[in-house]
Amino acid sequence: xxxxxxxxxxxxSGSLPVADIRDVFRDQVSEADIQRLLHGVMEQLGIARPRxxxxxxxxxxxxxPQNIQGGAHEGLQHLGPYGNIPNIVAELTGDNxxxxxxxxxxxxxxxxxxxxxxxxxxxxxxxxxxxAEFSREFQKQQHLxxxxxDYAALAKWNKxxxxxxxxGGPKRSKRSVKNPYLMxxxxxxxxxxxxxxxxxxxxxTTTTLKTxx
Amino acid sequence: MxxxxxxxxxxxxxxxxxxxxxxxxxxxxxxxxxxxLVQLHEGEHEKAHQLAKEHGYHSARKLPFGEGLxxxxxxxTPQKRSKRSLRNRQRLEKDHRVKNVMVQEGFGRQKRGYRSISEIxxxxxxxxxxxQWYLINTGQADGTPGLDLNVAEAWELxxxxxxxxxxxxxxxxxxxxxxxxxxxxxEASYDFSSNDPYPYPRYTDDWFNSHGTRCAGExxxxxxxxICGVGVAYNSKVAGIRMLDQPxxxxxxxxxxxxxxxxxxxxxxxxxxxxxxxxxxxxxxELTLQAMxxxxxxxxxxxxxxxxxxSGDGGSYDDCNCDGYASSMWTISINSAINDGRTALYDxxxxxxxxxxxxxxxxxxPEAGVATTDLYGNCTLRHSGTSAAAPEAAGVFxxxxxxxxxxxxxxxxxxxxxxxxxxxxxxxVHQWRRNGVGLEFNHLFGYGVLDAGGMVKMAKEWxxxxxxxxxxxxxxxxxxxxxxxxxxxxxxxxxxxxxxDNFVRYLxxxxxxxxxxxxxxxxxxxxxxxxxxxxxxxxxRRPRDDDAKVGFDKWPFMTTHTWGEDPRGTWxxxxxxxxxxxxxxxxxEWTLMLHGTQxxxxxDQIVRDYQSKLAMSKKEELEEELDEAVERSLKSLLSKN
Numbered sequence: 001x002x003x004x005x006x007x008x009x010x011x012x013s014g015s016l017p018v019a020d021i022r023d024v025f026r027d028q029v030s031e032a033d034i035q036r037l038l039h040g041v042m043e044q045l046g047i048a049r050p051r052x053x054x055x056x057x058x059x060x061x062x063x064x065p066q067n068i069q070g071g072a073h074e075g076l077q078h079l080g081p082y083g084n085i086p087n088i089v090a091e092l093t094g095d096n097x098x099x100x101x102x103x104x105x106x107x108x109x110x111x112x113x114x115x116x117x118x119x120x121x122x123x124x125x126x127x128x129x130x131x132a133e134f135s136r137e138f139q140k141q142q143h144l145x146x147x148x149x150d151y152a153a154l155a156k157w158n159k160x161x162x163x164x165x166x167x168g169g170p171k172r173s174k175r176s177v178k179n180p181y182l183m184x185x186x187x188x189x190x191x192x193x194x195x196x197x198x199x200x201x202x203x204x205t206t207t208t209l210k211t212x213x
Numbered sequence: 214m215x216x217x218x219x220x221x222x223x224x225x226x227x228x229x230x231x232x233x234x235x236x237x238x239x240x241x242x243x244x245x246x247x248x249x250l251v252q253l254h255e256g257e258h259e260k261a262h263q264l265a266k267e268h269g270y271h272s273a274r275k276l277p278f279g280e281g282l283x284x285x286x287x288x289x290t291p292q293k294r295s296k297r298s299l300r301n302r303q304r305l306e307k308d309h310r311v312k313n314v315m316v317q318e319g320f321g322r323q324k325r326g327y328r329s330i331s332e333i334x335x336x337x338x339x340x341x342x343x344x345q346w347y348l349i350n351t352g353q354a355d356g357t358p359g360l361d362l363n364v365a366e367a368w369e370l371x372x373x374x375x376x377x378x379x380x381x382x383x384x385x386x387x388x389x390x391x392x393x394x395x396x397x398x399x400e401a402s403y404d405f406s407s408n409d410p411y412p413y414p415r416y417t418d419d420w421f422n423s424h425g426t427r428c429a430g431e432x433x434x435x436x437x438x439x440i441c442g443v444g445v446a447y448n449s450k451v452a453g454i455r456m457l458d459q460p461x462x463x464x465x466x467x468x469x470x471x472x473x474x475x476x477x478x479x480x481x482x483x484x485x486x487x488x489x490x491x492x493x494x495x496x497x498x499e500l501t502l503q504a505m506x507x508x509x510x511x512x513x514x515x516x517x518x519x520x521x522x523x524s525g526d527g528g529s530y531d532d533c534n535c536d537g538y539a540s541s542m543w544t545i546s547i548n549s550a551i552n553d554g555r556t557a558l559y560d561x562x563x564x565x566x567x568x569x570x571x572x573x574x575x576x577x578x579p580e581a582g583v584a585t586t587d588l589y590g591n592c593t594l595r596h597s598g599t600s601a602a603a604p605e606a607a608g609v610f611x612x613x614x615x616x617x618x619x620x621x622x623x624x625x626x627x628x629x630x631x632x633x634x635x636x637x638x639x640x641x642v643h644q645w646r647r648n649g650v651g652l653e654f655n656h657l658f659g660y661g662v663l664d665a666g667g668m669v670k671m672a673k674e675w676x677x678x679x680x681x682x683x684x685x686x687x688x689x690x691x692x693x694x695x696x697x698x699x700x701x702x703x704x705x706x707x708x709x710x711x712x713x714d715n716f717v718r719y720l721x722x723x724x725x726x727x728x729x730x731x732x733x734x735x736x737x738x739x740x741x742x743x744x745x746x747x748x749x750x751x752x753x754r755r756p757r758d759d760d761a762k763v764g765f766d767k768w769p770f771m772t773t774h775t776w777g778e779d780p781r782g783t784w785x786x787x788x789x790x791x792x793x794x795x796x797x798x799x800x801x802e803w804t805l806m807l808h809g810t811q812x813x814x815x816x817d818q819i820v821r822d823y824q825s826k827l828a829m830s831k832k833e834e835l836e837e838e839l840d841e842a843v844e845r846s847l848k849s850l851l852s853k854n
Contacts, residue, residue: 057542
């Protein structure tokens with residue numbers, strides 16, 4: 001991002017944050033680390049370029065599993081058109097293990113209906129009815145034809161299994177699990193903030209959401 | 214140069230004066246409120262308060278302008294109010310301690326630029342439109358009339374989101390939904406959860422994956438089609454980015470999602486982030502961070518992608534400054550208010566929140582929720598949570614972008630600061646305060662609730678703010694012990710890199726990068742006060758966080774509260790423990806990072822409303838620039854002689 005010359009030119013003219021350098025080079029040096037370091041130097045010397053934003057401004061030494069919310073891990077939604085669909089309440093307190101049966105659902109791929117302007121030639125499904133029944137049946141079929149695809153008991157999901165799946169093992173259907181986006185750093189407990197946890201002082205007098213059928 | 218300033222300053226002053234005279238005109242007929250003026254035989258405050266309680270009033274306040282006069286405040290029970298309050302009043306009148314009771318008549322005080330609901334002439338055939346109180350609040354579901362996004366004004370000016378695409382990063386979108394299909398941008402959509410271009414939601418028996426569809430409807434549901442309701446930007450396009458529905462999240466998915474087609478997608482709306490369990494401290498990892506920086510630097514043809522982030526559902530037990538996404542300078546973090554202006558119980562507060570929109574919370578009434586589209590062609594009245602607030606903001610920003618496509622990501626933040634309104638928001642815990650340049654803010658709501666009408670009007674004539682600079686104002690690296698009972702106070706005196714290329718004179722964001730740990734992280738509190746005296750709560754107590762090892766490692770706590778201030782002077786950091794048990798800790802680093810402009814951002818802006826925050830800020834800037842110019846010329850004169 002910066003020319004080497006400009007860095008060298010200023011190398012002798014200011015005091016470098018020595019502690020930072022030691023920290024950075026102690027372990028492995030990633031490109032982001034270098035960028036961060038250089039940026040720190042540029043700023044201390046007052047030659048940082050305007051306008052541009054640097055990751056260094058937000059970077060932190062985050063280690064360990066990432067805890068993100070934003071998936072099927074929260075409860076108390078008003079689900080379905082009549083709100084009569086049972087809701088499993090995820091607990092806010094305690095062990096941080098989601099109390100959600102979707103863990104046992106597995107993750108079949110949903111159908112890919114053609115949006116307005118697309119046809120089967122684009123690789124989607126024509127004339128799909130927009131109904132829960134269709135999606136349910138579609139995903140069930142997928143389950144039948146590709147049992148491995150349905151990641152049952154994802155709690156047991158582990159690197160070996162992922163490796164196995166990605167390496168393919170026996171030849172599988174085209175729709176098997178080659179999702180490159182599942183590679184790289186895995187962020188545990190990433191969940192969607194879909195709904196609100198229940199608060200005891202909420203102005204509800206009765207529970208409006210059932211937790212069992 | 215100086216003369217110019219002078220002339221300009223006087224002109225503004227004169228016009229201001231004029232405007233004030235015009236604005237004092239009061240209006241409207243009498244309505245009787247539940248507020249009472251009560252005269253007692255005895256003037257003791259304690260007794261008066263007791264009396265108020267006994268008779269079903271919330272409290273009594275002693276009035277300084279008369280003997281034994283008290284203001285009795287009603288309890289906030291909107292339902293069946295009139296009958297009960299009549300009874301209460303009659304009982305009160307008969308009480309032997311009471312001399313006189315007078316009902317307070319309410320009279321209108323029209324705010325400038327504020328129109329009554331009856332003046333709004335918007336007709337929509339969508340059946341849920343009248344339930345969308347967050348668009349036009351007429352008092353539905355016991356709400357407060359007028360407490361809404363003021364979209365009607367923006368619509369009437371012709372802004373409906375045309376040509377703007379909003380990406381919903383979520384669990385997919387039911388793009389076959391008849392209220393969404395016509396506004397769906399298939400080209401800009403993607404499914405990262407199953408790696409294909411069709412982000413249709415995965416079916417589960419509990420219909421759990423309805424969230425993205427609900428968010429999409431808030432932004433882009435089509436108008437006048439007799440289906441469900443209307444989106445904030447009902448002619449905008451919505452793109453689905455399915456990324457929350459796979460066995461686990463990865464850095465690649467996050468990074469890919471927020472950098473998906475940054476030249477096509479203008480605004481990204483996110484309702485995910487670190488777990489809101491009140492004990493997590495987490496943020497974007499390397500790839501995502503790089504993608505965000507790239508987005509603001511290069512997205513939208515270099516004007517920067519707009520990232521809208523929900524501030525979180527962790528309630529008072531959490532602090533969104535522990536959420537590295539919401540607290541990022543590159544995201545606009547949005548909190549929520551409910552339809553009567555209170556905070557929702559799940560609302561998470563932090564100093565990085567810029568503004569607020571609306572959601573449900575604490576109200577039983579099903580219609581107090583957010584009405585929008587639902588899975589498989591359905592509609593719902595009950596979309597909820599802070600994640601319902603972020604898409605509303607995305608919709609308002611779409612209207613602003615239509616009004617002025619040249620707005621940069623920073624312009625959008627400036628506009629949010631300047632046009633958000635305190636309206637009738639109230640927060641029981643944190644007071645509304647003014648920062649050093651007079652901008653009113655609240656720890657929970659930021660600068661207030663977004664005002665679409667105000668925003669498009671200002672956006673239209675907005676001149677892009679000057680270049681942004683970054684200054685490391687100072688860094689303390691010594692080790693300091695902290696213990697319960699005595700707060701550690703540290704100071705950094707800074708010239709804000711004055712004399713260097715990266716001098717920051719007018720603040721935008723401020724970060725305090727702090728390394729600290731303690732025997733109980735959740736009991737740590739951190740406050741920072743700017744040279745102009747604005748105190749930001751950087752970290753409040755999180756009772757559920759019992760971490761004793763990790764602490765915060767170079768964690769950037771961010772505040773937006775010092776927006777517009779002059780950062781030169783002494784900054785004070787206060788670190789301590791709160792909570793029952795004695796704790797100990799160590800602070801190892803405090804680095805103060807200032808971000809903002811060298812030249813005044815508002816000085817060249819056109820002022821239409823002379824009572825606006827913009828007018829005030831511009832006046833302030835003119836005065837300061839004038840002062841500094843005088844000082845400079847005096848100095849040069851002195852040095853010459």
